[in-house]
Amino acid sequence: MSTNREAAEKIVQAVGGKENITAATHCVTRLRFALVDEGKVNKEELENIDLVKGSFSANGQFQVVIGQGTVDKVYNELVDLTGIGHATKQEIKDAAAKKLNPLQRAIKTLADIFIPILPAIVTVGLLMGINNILTGQGIFFDKKSLVDVYPQWADFASIINLIANTAFTFLPALIGWSAVKKFGGNSLLGIVLGLMLVHPDLLNAWAYGSTEKIPQWNLFGLHIDKIGYQGQVLPVLVASWVLAKIEVFLKKRIPDAFQLLLVAPIALLVTGFLSFIVIGPVTFAIANAITHAVVAIFHAAPALGGLIYGLLYAPLVITGMHHTFLAVDLQLIGSTGTTFLWPMVALSNIAQGSAALGMMFATRDEKIKGLSLTSAVSAYLGITEPAMFGVNLRFRFAFISAIIGSAIAGMFITINHVLAPSVGVGGLPAFLSIRAQNWGPFFIGMAIAIVVPFVLTLVIGKMRKDK
Known part of the structure; x- marks a missing residue:
């Protein structure tokens, strides 16, 4: 009997037997189970298996750490043993989500939105770190930066800074793509929504506090501030939810032959107006209040x-x-x-x-x-x-x-x-x-x-x- 086969048999036994497994899949390093009853898991027995490097439960999934390169082989043996059939990560998430309370579901929703864009955010962090080394004063020279002493490197640092800042400048587009997809809408429309909220015709959010006169639209007597939402999270999250819900609503009621012509334009137009009239101003104020509260707590103590x-x-x-x-x-x-x-x-x-x-x-x-x-x-x-x-x-x-x-x-x-x-x-x-x-x-x-x-x-x- 192969080591992988033996490990799979022991894992199935340790998680409560195949009758306790609703579905199973794997990622790069871990087996992911949706279990009927996690109380039946024998963690001590599980973690004594040679190939198992650890186990934990998160977001309604019971996960067993195996390791890169081995996990897929153990998973294939496990599927063969139990006859449960291959499952996708989304199917496991859907099965696990049924056991979550409202708070856990809200946290899981945030995780599902932000984890896909995390590689871009982390990459930006590393690139900005390189820019910091080039432009930070006092690192290599007293009160001067590397580009101050060697100005020929200035444009090199400038290009790095532009590349690094792109993800934060267009952060609403990244969030819009991921959020609308999570909420069941067209992710491409989410990108457009996010870009709309940082359009160059709008007053940049970072210039909001230093601008003497804020430009406005006049909609038949209703004055709306032309403010962008660069770097903001809450406005695009709420707008993405609204966009996805409107899109789903329209798709159920408009015949297939007219959906391409009507669904996206109506959904984006309605969401756009709501974003600038209601969603943006309200959530921008809430986001700033949260920011000030967190900062005040840490400043106070x-x-x-x-x-x-x-x-x-x-x-x-x-x-x-x-x-x-x-x-x-x-x-x-x-x-x-x-x-x-x-x-x-x-x-x-x-x-x-x-x-x-x-x-x-x-x-x-x-x-x-x-x-x-x-x-x-x-x-x-x-x-x-x-x-x-x-x-x-x-x-x-x-x-x-x-x-x-x-x-x-x-x-x-x-x-x-x-x-x-x-x-x-x-x-x-x-x-x-x-x-x-x-x-x-x-x-x-x-x-x-x-x-x-x-x-x-x-x-x-x-x-x-x-x-």
């Missing part, structure tokens, strides 16, 4: 805010609620130009990797040693799932050590006003997305996130006999 956020971020990952903070980060960047939340996320990821690395030295189990090392490297590069679910949560003291280190590091960088103009890779490369003038305190924060979890995990692990 930066140490406490950093401590609590650093402490709670990793537990929020377990619940899936961390996805909501990407929207907050993007809103902060759109409204203020920077975010103070994302740097703490990067340190939280590093802390999880350090705790996993500590377990490699604390345990005598060879399988745990190997898993700890590989998952620590993954976490240091921004992917924390193997470290968090495969190692740290299995040994609770390691997870607690990680969030303690994250909390202390978060408190330190918040006190020192560390800011990021973009969202980047949430691990050791994160400094590239931090303002150059904040590198000093951020590097100290990184050191805290590396040393504290590692030392705590190692010391406690050596004292325990059950690891």
Whole structure:
């Protein structure tokens, strides 16, 4: 019997048997199950299987970490054993969503909207980091930037800055594409909607506060501000939902022969007017109020805010609620130009990797040693799932050590006003997305996130006999 076949049999048994599996699929590294009853899962038995690197439940799906290259082979064996048939990721999501409460469904919706555009946002963060190195003063020369000393590099930096800023300048188009698709509409119309909200004829949102006279439309006596929504999240989210619902409504009532001629023009026209008359102004005000409230809390008690956020971020990952903070980060960047939340996320990821690395030295189990090392490297590069679910949560003291280190590091960088103009890779490369003038305190924060979890995990692990 092949190793993959044997592993598949044991996994099926550990998750409660094939009668407990509603559907199953896989991604690059994990098996994803929609189970009848997750209470029937024997996690201890599951995680003792050689090929299994960890397991966790998120968004109604039970996920088993196998690893790249092996997971598809185990999945094929699992399908052959159970006869459940191949399922798509969307089918698994649909099956899992039925078991979610309203809050979980709302969080899942946000995750489904923002995760597809995350590669573009992270890429922008890295490119802006390169631009920071070229244009940041005091990095290589006293009170001067690299382009100040070597002006021949100025246009090179300018092109990088243009490429990097594109995703944020047209952020509503990215969100519109993903959101309208999620809400059941035509994603191409979502792109058009997003671009419409940042049209050059509109007053740029970033110039709103410094403009003496705001241009207006006069619709038969109704005056409407001609304001764009660059960098804004909430206006395009609500407008995308309205657009998708109108489109679905019209498709059900207009004959197929006339749909191409009528559905898209009517849906986009109605949504456009609603966006500028109602949706935009209301959600823009709400978004700014949320931004001011978050900023005010951290300004009033930066140490406490950093401590609590650093402490709670990793537990929020377990619940899936961390996805909501990407929207907050993007809103902060759109409204203020920077975010103070994302740097703490990067340190939280590093802390999880350090705790996993500590377990490699604390345990005598060879399988745990190997898993700890590989998952620590993954976490240091921004992917924390193997470290968090495969190692740290299995040994609770390691997870607690990680969030303690994250909390202390978060408190330190918040006190020192560390800011990021973009969202980047949430691990050791994160400094590239931090303002150059904040590198000093951020590097100290990184050191805290590396040393504290590692030392705590190692010391406690050596004292325990059950690891």
